[in-house]
Amino acid sequence: MNETIKTILTRRSTRSYKEDQLPDSDLELLINAAIHAPTGGNSQSWKFTVVQSKEKLWELNRLVRESFANLIVDENTYRSKRTGKIAAQQEAYNFYYHAPTLIIVSNDRAYSNAMADCSVAMENILLAATSLGLASCWINQLTWFCDDVNMRKALTDCGIPENYIVCGAVALGYSASNNDSLVPRKKPDVNIIR
Template structure:
């Protein structure tokens, strides 16, 4: 099996992180992987806002948690037992799970492919992170982290163009030492249709 396929199969969402920051060289590699992702029309419109400020990430993650209303997990239906999400554990108050690096990906408002552009970049970055021994988690509905006066003030502080919006966040950090790497849920049947 190719090394790339090994990484694709190994990558899992990580939500339990060490407090120590990721290495700068690794961050640069991960960002490069995002920058070299495909983009609609080759426009390269995604803006990657990298925040490594612990207090700020915590505060935005808490705002996001307050603004999220996930369908809570049941015994039969859950996101992850090994790396519980905010839908699995109501005690989790930070939707960014205390990750040391939070990258908010912004894209133009009213652009048909804004989400697509961020998603393909994020997948490149998650695979690059896995290859470097760094855990990651894709966080959808990025704008909910900024949906209060504090979040709005942060957008101004970061000089985010007002015609851009926060599509998603990508969390990065070292998986909590001692945690077993999570296993993938079995793949569902019927997802591939040969036509």
Template sequence: MNPVMENILTRRSIRSYEERQIPAESLDQILLAGTYAPSGRSLQTWKFTAVQNPQVLARINAALREALRTVAAGPGTHPYVVRLKAKAEREDSEFLFHAPTYVIVSNDRENVNALADSAVAMENMMLAAHSLGIGSCWLNHLPGLTRHPVIRGLMAELDIPDHHDIFATLALGWPKNSSPAAGPRKDVIHIIR
């Protein structure tokens, strides 16, 4: 099988990581892969903020807990948000899966292609990580809270531009367990010839 196709077909979301850090060279390659993703009009307005410092990772997790605890939940609140809010009430809540590396993908909120550009950069980084034997998982906690004052403060601490919003985040690390088998694929392909 073509190695690119094999990499695509065998990549899985990993939610349990070893404590050891990934090599600096591997992180550099993963981030480089993100920069080579296509972007609308080749504007490349994204920024990839990689965090490996344990104290900063703990601060991110604490900011997520704090922000989620203040989210107003009502009858129309999505069940996922309700579960996250309940999880945030626990003192031991961990939203980053104890990943030793965490990448925040932010982008200029005025760029109409910011979400799509960030998404293809994320896929490039996840595929690059998998090709190096490193596990990854796309996390959407921060993007949903990107306008929350606590998260805006965190972004300022992390030197993320004020005109940016967070569009995606990525947990990275050595998988603690073997990758699960792929689930069955849905019948979504329709070809008109």
């Protein structure tokens, strides 16, 4: 099996991180991998905001907890939002799992391929991270809450333009767990027409 396929098949989400920061040279490679993803019409309108400041990460965590507290849910609400709302009531809740780096990926809200472009960039980050021996996890809370008033102020402070939505974020660092298991895949629904 070639190295690229091996990397794809061994990537997994990590939800427990060591404090150690990743080297700047790795960060540079991750961003370079991200921007080599395809974009609709070669738009490249994405923005990558790398947050490594503990204070800023804590502030975002506080605001995520605030947003969850204000979120009204019912039985039709997306399950992760319902479970997140309960989890966020705990003082120990941390939406980025204490990872030392969080890359927030945002794009122009008026651009119809905003989410698609950012998603392919994020997958490149996840795969590049795996190939470098780094742990990672896709993080969605800032996507849900980026337009909440206080969260938006914090994002503006981070340099994210008002007309940009958060399409996703990636937690990055070194795994603090030795049992990040591979999640089994369901049998895919594939229909080959020959």
